[in-house]
Amino acid sequence: xxxxxxxxxxxxxxxxxxxxxxxxxxxxxxxxxxxxxxxxxxxxxxxxxxxxxxxxxxxxxxxxxxxxxxxxxxxxxxxxxxxxxxxxxxxxxxxxxxxxxxxxxxxxxxxxxxxxxxxxxxxxxxxxxxxxxxxxxxxxxxxxxxxxxxxxxxxxxxxxxxxxxxxxxxxxxxxxxxxxxxxxxxxxxxxxxxxxxxxxxxxxxxxxxxxxxxxxxxxxxxxxxxxxxxxxxxxxxxxxxxxxxxxxxxxxxxxxxxxxxxxxxxxxxxxxxxxxxxxxxxxxxxxxxxxxxxxxxxxxxxxxxxxxxxxxxxxxxxxxxxxxxxxxxxxxxxxxxxxxxxxxxxxxxxxxxxxxxxxxxxxxxxxxxxxxxxx
Numbered sequence: 001x002x003x004x005x006x007x008x009x010x011x012x013x014x015x016x017x018x019x020x021x022x023x024x025x026x027x028x029x030x031x032x033x034x035x036x037x038x039x040x041x042x043x044x045x046x047x048x049x050x051x052x053x054x055x056x057x058x059x060x061x062x063x064x065x066x067x068x069x070x071x072x073x074x075x076x077x078x079x080x081x082x083x084x085x086x087x088x089x090x091x092x093x094x095x096x097x098x099x100x101x102x103x104x105x106x107x108x109x110x111x112x113x114x115x116x117x118x119x120x121x122x123x124x125x126x127x128x129x130x131x132x133x134x135x136x137x138x139x140x141x142x143x144x145x146x147x148x149x150x151x152x153x154x155x156x157x158x159x160x161x162x163x164x165x166x167x168x169x170x171x172x173x174x175x176x177x178x179x180x181x182x183x184x185x186x187x188x189x190x191x192x193x194x195x196x197x198x199x200x201x202x203x204x205x206x207x208x209x210x211x212x213x214x215x216x217x218x219x220x221x222x223x224x225x226x227x228x229x230x231x232x233x234x235x236x237x238x239x240x241x242x243x244x245x246x247x248x249x250x251x252x253x254x255x256x257x258x259x260x261x262x263x264x265x266x267x268x269x270x271x272x273x274x275x276x277x278x279x280x281x282x283x284x285x286x287x288x289x290x291x292x293x294x295x296x297x298x299x300x301x302x303x304x305x306x307x308x309x310x311x312x313x314x315x316x317x318x319x320x321x322x323x324x325x326x327x328x329x330x331x332x333x334x335x336x337x338x339x340x341x342x343x344x345x346x347x348x349x350x351x352x353x354x355x356x357x358x359x360x361x362x363x364x365x366x367x368x369x370x371x372x373x374x375x
Contacts, residue, residue, distance in 0.1 A: 022060075022063055022064065022065045023063060023064050023065070023325055024064070024065050024066075024067065024092050025059070025064055025065070025066045025067075025092060025094050025314060025325075026066070026067050026068070026069045026090065026092040026093045026094065027048065027052055027066060027067070027068055027069070027093075027094070027095055027096075027097065027307060027310060027311065027314075028068075028069045028070075028071060028087045028093045028095070028096045028097070028098075029044060029045045029048045029049075029068065029069070029070045029071065029096070029097045029098050029303070029307075030071045030073050030080060030083055030084065030087070030096060030097075030098030030099045030104070030105075030108065030119075031044040031045055031072075031073060031098050031099055031100045032072065032073055032074055032075040032100055032101070033045065033070065033072035033074075034072055034074055035074050035075055036075070036201075036224075036226035036227075037075045037100060037101075037224055037225075037226055039252060039254045040100055040123075040225075040251075040252050040254075040297065040299050041072075041073075041075070041100050043296065043297050043299055043300035043303070044097070044098065044100060044122055044123065044299055044300060044303040045068075045070045045303070046288065046291070046292050046296075046300055046303075047122070047288070047296065047299070047300035047301060047302070047303030047304040047306075047307065048068065048097040048303045048304065048306065048307035049068050049070075050284065050287055050288060050291065050304055051303075051304045051305075051307035051308045051311060052066055052068050052307060052311065055308070055311045055312070055315070058315055059311075059314075059315065059318075062315070062318050062319075062323060063323065064318065066311070066314075067092075069087060069090070069093060071083040071086070071087060071098075073098075073099055073100075073101075073104050073108070075100065075101050075104065075224075076104070077101075077103050077104050077106075077107050077108075079104075080099060080101075080104035080105070080107065080108045081107050081108050081111055083108070084108040084109075084111045084112055085111060087112075087117070088111065088112055088115050088117055093117065094117075094314055094326065094328055094331055095117070095118055095119070095120075095310040095311075095313070095314060095331055095335070096112070096117060096118070096119035096120075096310075097119070097120055097121075097122065097303055097306045097307045097310060098119060098121060098122075099121065099123070099124060100123045100124075100299070101123075101124070101171065101172075101173060101224075102124045102125060102126035102128070102129055102171070102172045102173040102176070103126075103171045103172035103173060105119070105121060105124045105129055105137075106126070106128055106129060106132075106172060109129070109134055109136060109137045110132075110134070112136055113134045113135070113136050113137075115328060116135075116136060116327075116328040116329040116331075116332045117136060117328050117332075118135075118136040118137075118138070118310070118313075118328065118331055118332040118335045118336075119136060119137060119138065120138045120139065120140065120306035120307075120309050120310050120335065121137070121138065121139035121140070121141070121306065122139075122140055122141065122299050122302035122303040122305070122306045123139075123141055123248065123299050123302065124139055124141070124173075125139075125141060125142065125143050125144045125147060125173060125176075125177065125247070125248060126143070126144055126172050126173055126176045126177075127143050127144055127145055127176065128172065128176070129143070130143070130352040130353045130354050131352065133352070134353070135332055135333075135336060135353075136332050137353045138309075138335055138336060138349045138353035138354075138355075139353060139354065139355060140271075140302050140305055140306055140309070140342070140344070140347055140355050140358070141248065141271040141272065141302060141355070141358060142271040142355070142358035142359070142360050143354065144173075144176045144177040144179075144180045144247070145180050146358070146360055147177065147180075147247045147248065147269045147270070147271075147360060148176075148177050148178070148179070148180025148181035148182075148183070148184060148222075148247070149180060149181070149183075149184040150269045150360050150362065151181045151220065151245050151246070151247060151267075151268075151269045151362075152180075152181045152182070152183075152184035152185040152188070152190070152220075153184065153188070154245065154267065154269070154362050154374070155181075155185065155190070155217075155218045155220065155243075155245050156185065156188055156189070156190055158374065159217070159218055159243055159245075159267075160217075161190065161216075161217035161218035161243070162189075162190060162191060162217055163190070163191045163192075163193050163214075163215075163216045163217045163218075164182075164185055164190055164191070164192055164193065164216050164217065164218045164219070164220055165192075165193050165194045165195075165211055165214060165216040165218075165219045165220070166178050166181065166182045166185075166192060166194065166195040166196075166220045166222075167195075167196060167197070167198060167207075167219065167220065167221045167222065167223070168196075168197045168198075168221070168222040168223060169197065169198065169199060169221075169222065169223035169224060169227055170197040170198065170199045171223075171224075173222070173224075173249065174197070174221075174222035174223045174224075174249070175197060175222065176222070177222035177247050177249075178195070178220060178221075178222035179222075181220050181222070181245075181247075182195055182220070185220075193214045193216050194210065194214060194216075200227075201226075201227055201230060202230065203234075204230070204231050204234045204235070205234070207231075208234060208235055208238050208240060211235070211240060211242070212238070212240060216242060217242070217243075218242060218243045218244070218245055219235075219242055219243070219244045219245070220244075220245045220246070221244055221245070221246050222246065222247065222249070223246065223249055223250075224249040224250075225249060225250050225251075225252040225254055225255040225258065226254070226258060228244075228246060228249070228250055228255065228259075229254070229255045229256075229257075229258025229259040229262075229263075230258055230259075232244060232255075232258075232259040232262040232263060232266060233258065233259050233260050233261075233262040234262070235262060236259075236261060236262035236264070237262065241264075241265055242265075243265045243266070243267060244265065244266045244267070245266075245267045245268065246266070246267070246268040246269075247268055247269045247270065248268070248269065248270040248271065248272065248299075249268075250266070250268040250270075251268060251270040251272060251297065251298055251299065251363075252297060252299075253295070253297060256365075256369065261369075263365050263369055264365060264366060264367045264369060265365070265366065265367075266364070266365045267362060267363065267364045267365070267374065268362070268363055269360055269361065269362050269363075270298060270360070270361055270363065271298075271302075271358050271359055271360055271361070272297075272298025272299055272301060272302050272344070272361075273298060273344075273359070273361050273373075274298065274371070275288075275295070275296045275297070275298065275300070275301045276295070277373075278301070278343060278344065280343050281301055281343040281344075284296065284301065284304060284343055288300060301343055301344060302344065304342075304343060305340075305342035305343055305344050305347060308340055308342055309335060309338065309340045309342070309347055310331075310335060312338065312340055313331050313334040313335045313338055314326060314331055316334050316338070317330045317331050317334055335349075336349055336351075336353065337349075344359075345359070361373060362374040
């Protein structure tokens with residue numbers, strides 16, 4: 001009996017020592033997990049979670065456990081800043097993947113910058129995100145200057161539009177995007193019949209009446225899929241078939257669900273191609289669908305790549321430290337200067353944290369309601 005008891009105590013002590021030896025690191029995500037934009041926010045969290053699952057064995061070999069700490073910003077800057085303060089207070093959090101909204105990441109990253117808590121964004125496109133010179137901010141997507149100009153050139157060249165009505169959702173993202181598109185449209189001979197912001201979510205009757213009077217050749221809407229989808233539905237119900245152009249904020253299958261038959265004659269630019277079209281992402285597509293019973297969207301793939309950059313930087317820091325816990329400042333420097341092979345291609349950042357040579361795609365949705373890559 002004494003021998004058995006001694007053996008049990010020895011096993012318990014060994015197990016306890018092993019548990020204590022495995023040091024804990026957390027990878028945070030910050031995105032809307034509730035509210036009207038929660039579908040893509042959840043895809044971002046899920047993409048990061050799958051990257052962590054794939055790289056967890058490498059951490060285990062070095063004596064580390066990595067956990068995902070998912071924070072909900074509700075697409076609201078105040079909520080996002082509060083979440084940023086909470087994750088900053090958790091010393092185990094060494095990196096962040098997020099956010100979805102530029103209006104959230106700008107104040108949240110400013111809170112994290114003095115603490116050297118680095119982030120890689122899968123979605124934020126406002127030029128302000130990286131133009132502030134913060135060492136902790138990086139992104140894998142193309143910014144509004146690139147996407148806005150690309151959209152304007154598509155309207156002029158492919159759609160042959162001469163007159164455009166510019167709308168935005170009054171957010172940092174929407175205003176900046178529409179401004180860049182408008183600038184390029186005017187510089188290349190286009191006429192702007194109106195330019196305004198709207199935070200309306202449900203009743204677009206007055207706005208549609210103005211559009212009917214002004215008869216633009218195209219409508220450019222800098223906004224997110226939940227608002228733009230409702231606008232499209234009402235626009236088409238009023239008999240207005242004018243093409244609508246947008247950008248990455250429309251890159252969600254929920255746009256189809258919300259707009260219904262109104263989805264036709266809609267176009268948008270994005271850096272994130274459909275996951276099913278990327279040969280390197282075939283395994284990821286299957287893993288995502290198996291885990292979450294849904295097809296992965298482009299921003300989930302970018303979240304996977306963002307998390308891969310962050311996690312590989314953590315692994316390098318651990319190896320550089322000969323197994324010792326890395327610091328946030330150390331990881332911050334590695335993220336900015338590293339090159340990572342992602343599912344979307346090689347990822348390397350310039351001195352501001354912008355991805356070097358990001359791709360931009362234009363998609364169109366015709367009367368058949370099928371998403372097509374446009375030339």
